[in-house]
Structures are given as C-alpha cells and as structure tokens.
Amino acid sequence: MFVTDRFDPAAYDCFIVGSGPAGMSLALALARVRKRVLVFESGDADQPRSELSNSIGYGHYSGEYWNGHWFRALGGTSALWAGWCVTHRDIDLDNPAVGTRWPIARAALVPYWNAAAEILDRDPEYVAFEAPFAPGFVYRPVPTGPATRFGTKYRATLEAPAGVDVALGRSVVALETNGRRSHLTSLTYVDHLLGIRRSLTLAPRQSLVVAAGGMGNAQLLLQPRADGAVPVGNESGVVGQFLMEHPEFYLAGECVLEAELDKFWPAANKSTGMHTIVADRAVSIEHGLYGCALQCMKKSPDHDMARFMTAQSGRPYFHYEITAHAEMLPSPSNRVVLTPERDRWGLHRPSAHCTIDAKDFQNVERTLRVFGATLIRLGQGRVRVNNDRIYRQAAGEGHTLGTTRMGDDPSSAVVDSDCRVHGYDNFFVAGSSVFPSGGYANPTLTIVALALRLAETIARRA
Amino acid sequence: MTLISRRTALGIAGAGAIVAAAGAAAVGSRECTWRAAPASPGANDVAVDFVDRDGWMLTPAEGEKLSPARQTGA
Numbered sequence: 001m002f003v004t005d006r007f008d009p010a011a012y013d014c015f016i017v018g019s020g021p022a023g024m025s026l027a028l029a030l031a032r033v034r035k036r037v038l039v040f041e042s043g044d045a046d047q048p049r050s051e052l053s054n055s056i057g058y059g060h061y062s063g064e065y066w067n068g069h070w071f072r073a074l075g076g077t078s079a080l081w082a083g084w085c086v087t088h089r090d091i092d093l094d095n096p097a098v099g100t101r102w103p104i105a106r107a108a109l110v111p112y113w114n115a116a117a118e119i120l121d122r123d124p125e126y127v128a129f130e131a132p133f134a135p136g137f138v139y140r141p142v143p144t145g146p147a148t149r150f151g152t153k154y155r156a157t158l159e160a161p162a163g164v165d166v167a168l169g170r171s172v173v174a175l176e177t178n179g180r181r182s183h184l185t186s187l188t189y190v191d192h193l194l195g196i197r198r199s200l201t202l203a204p205r206q207s208l209v210v211a212a213g214g215m216g217n218a219q220l221l222l223q224p225r226a227d228g229a230v231p232v233g234n235e236s237g238v239v240g241q242f243l244m245e246h247p248e249f250y251l252a253g254e255c256v257l258e259a260e261l262d263k264f265w266p267a268a269n270k271s272t273g274m275h276t277i278v279a280d281r282a283v284s285i286e287h288g289l290y291g292c293a294l295q296c297m298k299k300s301p302d303h304d305m306a307r308f309m310t311a312q313s314g315r316p317y318f319h320y321e322i323t324a325h326a327e328m329l330p331s332p333s334n335r336v337v338l339t340p341e342r343d344r345w346g347l348h349r350p351s352a353h354c355t356i357d358a359k360d361f362q363n364v365e366r367t368l369r370v371f372g373a374t375l376i377r378l379g380q381g382r383v384r385v386n387n388d389r390i391y392r393q394a395a396g397e398g399h400t401l402g403t404t405r406m407g408d409d410p411s412s413a414v415v416d417s418d419c420r421v422h423g424y425d426n427f428f429v430a431g432s433s434v435f436p437s438g439g440y441a442n443p444t445l446t447i448v449a450l451a452l453r454l455a456e457t458i459a460r461r462a
Numbered sequence: 463m464t465l466i467s468r469r470t471a472l473g474i475a476g477a478g479a480i481v482a483a484a485g486a487a488a489v490g491s492r493e494c495t496w497r498a499a500p501a502s503p504g505a506n507d508v509a510v511d512f513v514d515r516d517g518w519m520l521t522p523a524e525g526e527k528l529s530p531a532r533q534t535g536a
Contacts, residue, residue, distance in 0.1 A: 305518060372519040384518045 002045070002158065003038070003165045009200040012038045012165075014207040014458055015187065017220065020076020021444055022430035022451045023211035024150045025119055029455035031163030035369065039164065040189055042171040043073030045155065048396050049192065052171065054343065055336070059355040061245055061396055065401070066352050069398035074158075074168065075151025077213060080398065081149030084442040085120055085127045086140065087113050087192050091281045092327075097290045097363075100330050100437045103408050103417035112449035119448055120148045126273075127300045127445060131264045132375050136283035136380075139264040140293070142274040142442065169193050173345050174223065175208070175232040175427075183426045184208050184232070190345045204426060207458045211430035211451070214243070214400025218336040218433065219350045221404060221414070233404075233421050233429075236414050240336035242402040243354050244328045244438045248395045251386055252324040253368045255296065256306045258380040259316040262299075267305045276325070277441065279367055283374075291327025291440030292367040296320035305382060317381070324364045324390070325397065327438045329357050336403050356394055364390050399443050404433040407409030419450060427460070430454055 014030055016023045019041040026406060027037045043049040053067040071077040071110040088109070093102035114124040126143045158166050167189075172187040189197045204209060210217050210233070218240040221233035233239060276293040283289065300306070303319030310317045326336070334355060338348035365385055372383030407413025410422035415434050421427040430451050432443040512525025 067505070376519060376521050380517050382520075384513075384516065386517070 001161050007038065007165065007167070009038075009206075011201070012036045012206060014038075014209065015040065015202070016209045016211055016430075018076055018216065018431075019074050019150070019166060019208070020071075020211065020213060021078050021081075021120075021150055022076075022447050024075065024154060024207070025116070025448045025451040026155065026209060026211065026236065026430055026455050026458075027164045028157070029452050030457045030459060033455075033459045035163060035459060037164045039166045040170045040172050041072075041074055041076075041166055041168050042192070043071075043166050045151065046074040048079075049169070053215070055219075055350040055352055056339070058350045059334070059353050060247075060394060061069050061352065061354045063135055064397070066215050066400060070213050070402060071427040073151060074155065074166070075149055075153075077398075078148060078150040078444075080148075081147045081444055082145050083120075083146075084142050085117060086142045086441045087128045088441050088446060089278075091284055091450075092291055092437070092441060094292050095116070095184070095284065095437070097284070097288045098327070098329060098437050102155050102436050103406060105208045108451075109446070109449055110450045113445060115452050116448035118450075120445060121145070122445075132373075133264065133277055134261065134378055136280055136281050137277050137371060139274050140278055142276055142293075142295075144274055171345070171347075172210075172212075172220065173197070173347055175220070175242045177424075177427075181232075181235060181423055183424055190271075190460075202426065204325045204459075207426045207428060207461065209428040209430050209454070209458070210404075213431060214403050215336060215350055215352065215431040217429055217431060218243075218403035219338070219347065221429075222336070222338050222350070223348060224338070233414070233427065235421075235423055236410055236412065238332070238405065238412060239414055240350075240403050241332040241334075242330040242405050242436075243334045243336055243352060244330055244399075244435070245354060246395050246397040246399045246401075246438060246440065246442070247326045247328060247356050247360060247364075249324040249326065249364055249390050250393070250395060251321055251389045252364055253294075253322040253389075254385045255294075255322055255372070255375070255381055256309050256317045256319050256381050257296075257375070258309070259318060260379055262318060277371070279370065283351050283370060286331050287366060287370050289367050290329070290363055291325075291372070291438065292321040292364050293440045294367065294371060295323045295324040295325060297323060298326065305384075306391070309382065313379070322383075324367070325440050325442075326360060326364050328360050329438050330402055330405070330437050331357065333412070361391055361394070379449060397442070399432060399438070401432045401435045401438045401443060404429045405436045406434040407436055419454045420427035420457070428454060428458065 013035040016039045020030035049072040055066045055069040057065045090106045117124040117127045127172040130140045169192040170189045172189045176186040221239045276295045306317040340350040368385045404414040512520040
C-alpha cells in the first residue's frame with residue numbers, strides 16, 4: 001500500500017531505494033516469500049519529479065542526455081522503456097577483448113532470465129532464442145512488443161494491503177554505517193510534500209537496497225560525508241567509474257542476403273521482434289570482436305544489389321538496412337563524479353563523462369567487414385559499410401551501466417556476485433549499475449533477473 | 463570511358479554483370495577504392511577487402527579486376 005504518514009520502520013525486513021524494474025521486481029519477489037518491504041520513490045504514482053534528475057553530461061553523451069533516461073516516478077524508467085528483451089551470451093560475460101569477467105556464469109542466470117521474461121510479459125523461449133546463421137554468425141532475434149510499465153502493471157497490487165509498502169515523494173539522501181563499516185545503521189530521507197528530512201534506524205537484520213538507476217545509485221554512494229570520511233558504499237573507490245552506454249549506429253551498413261539465409265526469420269513476425277545477427281564466440285575470439293548486434297531492417301527485394309545478386313545467381317536475394325547495437329569497453333575514465341553544486345536537500349549534482357573509445361568504433365566496422373567477408377566466402381550475400389554513420393553519427397540507447405560494478409575483488413568492484421556492497425552484510429545494489437561489462441544486450445531483462453536473484457539472497461538473511 | 467551505373471549495366475548485361483558493372487563504375491567514376499581493412503590485434507583479421515564505388519564489398523575476383531584499372535588510372 002502507499003504509506004501517507006509516519007510508518008513503523010521496525011516492521012520491515014528490507015528497504016528499497018527506487019521503484020523501477022529492479023526495485024519493484026525485488027520488492028514483489030520478497031513479498032511473495034512473506035517479507036515486509038518499504039520502497040522509497042522520489043516521484044509520485046503518475047507524475048515524475050523530473051527536477052531531481054539533474055546530471056550534466058560531457059563527451060559523446062552530453063548535456064541532459066542521461067536525465068532523459070532517469071525517470072523519477074512509480075515504476076521508474078520502465079515508463080520510457082522500449083520493451084526489448086534479450087539475454088547475454090557466455091562471451092558477453094567473459095570476453096578477452098573486453099578484459100572484464102562477470103563473477104556469475106551464464107547458466108546461473110538462465111532461470112532468473114526465464115522468470116524475468118514472464119514479469120516483462122515475454123515468452124521465455126523467445127528471449128533466449130538463437131539459431132545458427134552463416135558460419136561464424138548467430139541469429140538472435142530481440143523480442144520487442146509492448147513495453148511493460150511497472151507503475152501501471154503493479155499499481156493495483158501496490159495499493160492493496162500486502163507485503164510491499166511504497167513511500168511516494170520521498171528520496172533517500174544519506175546513509176550511515178557503523179564504525180567498522182560492516183552494516184548500515186540508518187538512512188535519511190526527505191519528504192518532498194512536507195519539505196522535511198527524517199531519519200530512521202536500520203537494525204542489522206534489515207537490508208537496504210539502492211535501486212535508483214545507474215545515475216542515482218552512483219549519486220547516492222558518492223555523497224561526501226560531513227566528517228570527510230569515505231562516502232558510505234564507496235570504500236572500493238570505484239563508484240561512478242566504468243560508466244557505459246550501448247552505442248547505437250543507425251544505418252551503420254546494409255546488406256543483401258540470399259533468401260536461404262532468411263529462413264530463420266520468424267514466419268509470423270509482425271514487427272514484434274528485431275532481427276539481429278551477432279558474431280559467434282569463435283569468430284569473436286579470432287578477430288578480437290566484442291558486443292555488436294547487426295539489426296537487419298526493412299527487408300526488400302527491391303534494391304539494385306539484391307537484383308544483381310539475384311540475376312547473377314538465379315536465386316532470390318533480399319536487401320536489409322543494418323543498425324548496429326554495440327558494446328563499450330569499460331574504462332575508469334568514463335565516470336560519474338559529483339559537482340560542487342547541491343540541490344535544496346544537499347545532494348551534490350552528478351556529472352557524467354562518457355567517451356566512446358576508438359576501439360569501440362572500429363569494433364563495429366570490423367564486425368560488419370567480417371560479416372561481409374563471410375557472406376562473400378559463402379557466395380550468399382554482400383555488405384556495405386557506412387563509414388560516416390559509424391564514425392560521425394553515434395547515438396545511444398539510454399542505458400546507464402557500470403557505475404557500481406560487480407566483481408570478486410573489493411579493491412576494484414563495488415558489489416560482490418550477490419550484489420552486496422563489499423564489506424557490508426545488509427547493504428545491496430540493484431540495477432544495471434552492477435554490470436561489469438555491457439555486452440550488446442538490452443539490459444532490462446538482466447536487471448530484473450538480477451533483482452530476482454537478489455531477492456533470494458535477502459530472503460535468506462532476513 | 464563512359465560511366466556506366468550499376469543499374470544501367472544490369473540493363474545492358476543482365477545476369478552475371480556485377481563484375482563488369484563494378485569495374486565500369488570504378489573506371490568511369492574513379493571513385494572505387496581498394497584498401498586494407500583496419501589494423502587488427504592479430505594476423506587473422508580480414509586482410510584486404512575490395513569495395514565498389516558505393517562501398518559494397520566485392521569478391522577477390524571482382525576486386526582483382528578493378529585493381530589494375532585503379533592503379534593505371536585508366
């Protein structure tokens with residue numbers, strides 16, 4: 001239910017900061033195992049509190065860019081989500097060309113992806129579907145469909161008396177820890193309607209999960225303390241670092257493919273899936289490739305090159321436009337830092353510096369060229385690389401990744417493989433900020449999957 | 463030589479015309495390029511590719527036909 005006044009903090013097993021796909025999936029999963037949860041949401045049920053999303057960007061994603069993907073209302077950024085669901089592959093979690101390994105094996109994520117797919121109103125089989133394409137390449141369609149809006153889907157559930165309470169219009173602005181920094185002892189929140197600050201005490205048995213988005217998570221864990229000590233949660237010193245997006249290159253190339261290669265396209269496709277082709281593990285390793293999905297669009301036989309190939313071979317060919325969805329190398333110099341500027345509640349404004357690496361651009365061109373060379377070798381198609389679309393017109397997909405990265409080493413990662421902040425026993429982070437690398441896959445499915453996995457961890461300790 | 467577009471070449475030559483079309487376009491327009499692929503971390507990258515004037519990757523055989531014309535500037 002929505003709490004409207006004071007509440008009894010001792011009644012809860014877990015506090016969650018943020019009601020987006022991560023926070024709400026986690027809260028509902030805990031409620032199913034009879035845990036009491038209080039979710040803090042800065043915005044209202046219907047209206048976002050947009051003025052709180054006040055980061056400023058520099059580099060390839062500048063100005064207000066990140067704020068456009070940091071939605072402060074019930075359901076969080078699911079309100080803006082495009083609805084694309086796809087799983088990571090083994091090589092997306094451990095690619096030598098990227099140099100960062102996830103501390104979780106893909107097989108361990110599969111059951112959570114399946115459960116997440118149902119929450120996101122997708123067929124679990126479809127989100128993980130893949131088929132061999134040309135040798136060295138795999139066909140991996142991306143289900144799109146209507147996007148699940150968490151604020152709408154779960155509003156009635158949240159309004160009813162149940163295990164989940166939601167404190168709308170409240171933002172958590174500070175965390176306090178014990179002297180040994182082994183558990184959180186209190187949190188401070190502001191009530192935007194009343195214009196007041198309040199604090200509540202956390203018992204060691206009570207968990208706190210920061211699930212405020214890739215920007216919000218970093219902002220909270222970077223807030224300086226009055227005593228000058230290291231911010232709570234940034235004992236590793238790497239909060240904010242390794243900020244990543246998924247660079248998108250619209251019309252990075254085009255291709256013609258023999259109709260025989262078209263057999264993997266779902267016959268019943270009615271614009272509910274994106275047809276993407278990716279290099280397989282062997283070709284990725286051979287050529288030093290990392291995440292780059294070639295989304296083939298606008299299938300048509302009506303193109304000069306398609307007609308040529310058809311005429312030359314006597315077999316039908318189709319033409320496709322290619323948009324590339326790519327991975328960025330994780331870099332400590334791409335990072336969120338705080339500016340001296342503070343809002344009325346004392347929170348420092350975040351600043352995001354994010355530059356696409358030369359290797360990231362070249363990875364896209366190289367993937368297209370290897371794909372083209374493969375098609376030529378097979379005599380089954382041709383590729384055209386659009387240089388300027390790659391090197392001069394990069395865009396983004398609105399994914400804020402990596403700012404509280406996951407890893408086994410407390411000196412180089414913020415959270416461990418259970419999404420627990422290193423050194424703490426009741427302090428966790430949820431969302432795409434824990435991704436150690438981005439792969440090419442859209443993150444929402446994995447955000448929800450990790451939240452469901454985290455629910456089991458928290459349920460065991462509560 | 464007269465520029466012959468791919469579309470025109472197809473109309474003239476019909477099936478099997480891609481090499482001729484690409485070659486004609488290259489010679490006529492002087493826009494065709496022959497270039498090495500970007501440097502790779504190893505020796506296994508695409509070593510060389512050929513492209514026609516529009517940037518479509520060509521087969522080695524097609525590219526070899528273009529190369530002498532490009533090199534002589536004919």
